[in-house]
Amino acid sequence: MSDPDDRKYTPAHQWVMPDQSGDLLIGITDFAQNQLGDILFVQLPRVGQVLGDQESCAVVESVKSASDIPAPLAGVVLALNSALSDSPEVLNTRPYDNWLFKMRPAHPQDVARLLNVEQYRPLTS
Numbered sequence: 001m002s003d004p005d006d007r008k009y010t011p012a013h014q015w016v017m018p019d020q021s022g023d024l025l026i027g028i029t030d031f032a033q034n035q036l037g038d039i040l041f042v043q044l045p046r047v048g049q050v051l052g053d054q055e056s057c058a059v060v061e062s063v064k065s066a067s068d069i070p071a072p073l074a075g076v077v078l079a080l081n082s083a084l085s086d087s088p089e090v091l092n093t094r095p096y097d098n099w100l101f102k103m104r105p106a107h108p109q110d111v112a113r114l115l116n117v118e119q120y121r122p123l124t125s
Contacts, residue, residue: 001030003121004096008114010072011123015096022108023078025099028060028069031124033095036062042084042091044101049077051103053110058100060091072114074106 003009007017013032017025033039041061051057051071058069079102084091090098105111115123 003117005117009120010114012070014072016072016114018111023102023104025102026072027099028091028095030095033092037064038062039088039091042088044080045077047077051075073110075103078102078104
């Protein structure tokens, strides 16, 4: 599966997709889900939770391990993908179609420091 070029990436194998308002959808990459194996459970942050840059804010549990998910930027959580509580395995089959949470960055200009797809790809080889 190829990494879409319509979003930004982090070295921690997350994707970050800004919407028209500047809010961000946050998910895990195909590389991340492949490393995790079969995903069994996702623990998400709370709506309204204020996150620090790189603060652990979610957990993805798989048959192999539980992995902390850091916030890609500082900001506040606006929404959660509640469908993941019933079907976390969609992160394995369609990681770029299924987000974890939506956030509003504290400093929107910080999005520019995230990786584009060409900068991210070498981290997965």
